[in-house]
Amino acid sequence: MRDAEIRELPGLIGEQVRVSGWLYNARSSGKLRFLVVRDGSGYLQSVVVKPQVSERVWAEAERVTQESSLHVVGKVKEDKRAPGGVELQVEDLTIVQLCPEYPITLKEHGPDFLLNNRHLWLRSMRQHAVMRVRNELTYGIREFFHERNYVNIDSPILTPAACEGTSTLFETDYFGEKAYLTQSGQLYLEPAAAAHGKVYCFGPTFRAEKSKTRRHLMEFWMVEPEVAWMRFDGLLDLAEEFVSYLVSRVLDRCKEDLERLERDASKLELATRRPYPRIDYGEAIARLQGKGFDVKFGDDFGGDEETSLADESGKPVMITRYPAAIKAFYMEPDAADPTRALAMDMIAPEGYGEIIGGSERIGSYELLEKRIAEHDLPRDAFQWYLDIRKYGAFPHSGFGMGIERVVTWLCGLQHLREAIPYPRLLNRLYP
RNA sequence: UCCGCAGUAGCUCAAUGGUAGAGCAUCCGGCUGUUAACCGGAGGGUUGGGGGUUCGAGCCCCUCCUGCGGAGCCA
Numbered sequence A: 001m002r003d004a005e006i007r008e009l010p011g012l013i014g015e016q017v018r019v020s021g022w023l024y025n026a027r028s029s030g031k032l033r034f035l036v037v038r039d040g041s042g043y044l045q046s047v048v049v050k051p052q053v054s055e056r057v058w059a060e061a062e063r064v065t066q067e068s069s070l071h072v073v074g075k076v077k078e079d080k081r082a083p084g085g086v087e088l089q090v091e092d093l094t095i096v097q098l099c100p101e102y103p104i105t106l107k108e109h110g111p112d113f114l115l116n117n118r119h120l121w122l123r124s125m126r127q128h129a130v131m132r133v134r135n136e137l138t139y140g141i142r143e144f145f146h147e148r149n150y151v152n153i154d155s156p157i158l159t160p161a162a163c164e165g166t167s168t169l170f171e172t173d174y175f176g177e178k179a180y181l182t183q184s185g186q187l188y189l190e191p192a193a194a195a196h197g198k199v200y201c202f203g204p205t206f207r208a209e210k211s212k213t214r215r216h217l218m219e220f221w222m223v224e225p226e227v228a229w230m231r232f233d234g235l236l237d238l239a240e241e242f243v244s245y246l247v248s249r250v251l252d253r254c255k256e257d258l259e260r261l262e263r264d265a266s267k268l269e270l271a272t273r274r275p276y277p278r279i280d281y282g283e284a285i286a287r288l289q290g291k292g293f294d295v296k297f298g299d300d301f302g303g304d305e306e307t308s309l310a311d312e313s314g315k316p317v318m319i320t321r322y323p324a325a326i327k328a329f330y331m332e333p334d335a336a337d338p339t340r341a342l343a344m345d346m347i348a349p350e351g352y353g354e355i356i357g358g359s360e361r362i363g364s365y366e367l368l369e370k371r372i373a374e375h376d377l378p379r380d381a382f383q384w385y386l387d388i389r390k391y392g393a394f395p396h397s398g399f400g401m402g403i404e405r406v407v408t409w410l411c412g413l414q415h416l417r418e419a420i421p422y423p424r425l426l427n428r429l430y431p
Numbered sequence B: 001u002c003c004g005c006a007g008u009a010g011c012u013c014a015a016u017g018g019u020a021g022a023g024c025a026u027c028c029g030g031c032u033g034u035u036a037a038c039c040g041g042a043g044g045g046u047u048g049g050g051g052g053u054u055c056g057a058g059c060c061c062c063u064c065c066u067g068c069g070g071a072g073c074c075a
Helices: A006-011 A057-061 A111-116 A124-145 A184-194 A234-251 A255-260 A265-272 A281-290 A301-309 A365-372 A380-388 A404-411
Strands: A017-031 A032-038 A042-051 A070-076 A086-097 A173-174 A177-181 A198-206 A218-230 A278-280 A317-319 A337-341 A343-348 A353-360 A395-402
Touching: A006 A017, A006 A042, A006 A086, A006 A301, A017 A042, A017 A086, A032 A057, A032 A070, A032 A086, A042 A057, A042 A070, A057 A086, A124 A198, A124 A218, A124 A234, A124 A255, A124 A404, A184 A198, A184 A218, A184 A380, A184 A395, A218 A234, A218 A404, A234 A265, A234 A317, A234 A343, A234 A353, A234 A404, A255 A265, A255 A353, A278 A281, A281 A301, A281 A317, A301 A317, A301 A343, A301 A353, A343 A404, A353 A404, A365 A380, A395 A404
Parallel strands: A042 A086, A278 A317
Antiparallel strands: A017 A032, A017 A070, A032 A042, A070 A086, A173 A177, A198 A218, A218 A395, A317 A343, A343 A353, A353 A395
C-alpha cells in the first residue's frame, strides 16, 4: 500500500493506495455511500459498500461530514460512472478530524458571506481553479522574462514619496518619518535598466483610492518590465508578445481549470493570435463618436468606451499616443506632436478593461525637470530619478500589467476579488 | 466623495399593511451506482439598530449602520 495524490490515480489502476484529504461531498444510496474526497490535486469519488467493509468503516462512512479531514484506503478502479473515470473502492476509512457544520455549502452564497469566509472559500472548486490559473500565469510571467534574459529587480514596498503624485497613498510611520506603500515599482526600475538593460519587477502594489468597482483592489499585484534602448514601437511589440504568450500558456496548461470555470476558451484563443489592433488615440475618439459616445478629443476613456473599442475585434487592443495632459509626468512626448505622449493602454476584450499601461520614458533631464515642476512634485524627492538622465541618459520604455485583471479576464470572472487569495477591498481587511 | 440597490432561519431567498414560509445545511428514518442524488419527518426567527405613522408594520416615513453595483481614479 502506498500514499498517492488524486492526480496520480489514473496511472495506478488496480493498485491499493491511501489518499489523504478532505470530504468534499457525500451521497448515499442505502448500503452504498459515495464520498467525494479532495486533496488539492483533484477530486476522487470513493465508494463504500456496506457488505464489503467492517462495521467500523461503515459507521465512519455514515458519520463523516463535509470538510472532515480523512484518510481513505482502497483499490483504484476504472469506472465510467465516476466523475473523471476513476474511483476508489474503499477498504478502510479513518477520520482525522470530524468537521462540525461547515458554513459553505455546495449551494449559492452571497459575496459578503463568502468574503468573510475567504479562508474557507478557497477550498471551493471554482476558487481552487482560479488560484491554479493565477499560479500558471505568475509562473509564466517569470519564465517569459527569464528566458529572454531579463533580470528580476525587486522594487521597495516602503517609499519616501509618491511615485506619480496622483493616486492616494497608504501612509505609515517610518521611525518618525512619513513613509508610503508603493503604488508602482517603475521609477526604481529605470535605474536598474541602466545597470542590467532588461529588467522587471513583480510585486504587490497599493492604492488608497476609495474605489468600489469590480475592477479595483486596494492591494494588487503588478508586473513591470523596463527596457533600455527600447522605443515606443518596441514596447507595443513586447506587450503583444507577452500577453499572447501568457494566454496561450494558460489555455495549454489549465484546460481542466478553465472547463470547471465554464470559461469559453474560443474567446481566449483570439488573443493568442498576433497582431493585436493598435488604435491611435485620435482614431479611437473618432470611432467612439461614430458610435454615439459623448467623448471629445482630450477625454480619457470610461469603462463603456474601453469595452466598445476592444469588442470590435474580440482581441486585446492597444490604444496609443494619448494626449500628454491626461498621462503621467514621466512619459516621452511624441516627436511628431509634442501634445501627445508615447503612451499605450492595452484593453482586454469582453469588458475586462485595461490590463496594461505603459510608455516610453522621458530621456531628457531638462524636460523631466520641467514636468516635475509642472506637476507640482517635490523636486528634491526626485533628484535620484533625475540622475538617471544626468549620468548616461538613454531611451527606455516599460509597462505595468495588473495580475488580477488578467486572471479575471482569463477565468471569465465577474469580480477582481476572486482573482487574489485574500482581497483587500474598501472597508474589508478580514480575513 | 457622489448616485443607485439591498439587509427576513447557519446559507440563498419568499411573504396585498392582518397567524413569518420554502430550498439547502443540521439531526432522525428510507433506498446497492449516486453525480449540487432522491424520498419522508424534526429542530431552527428580537425580520440590521433607533425613532415615527397606524387598531395593527418584515412591508409605509425619518435616521444611523453594514453590504453590493456604478461614477471619479487607475492596473
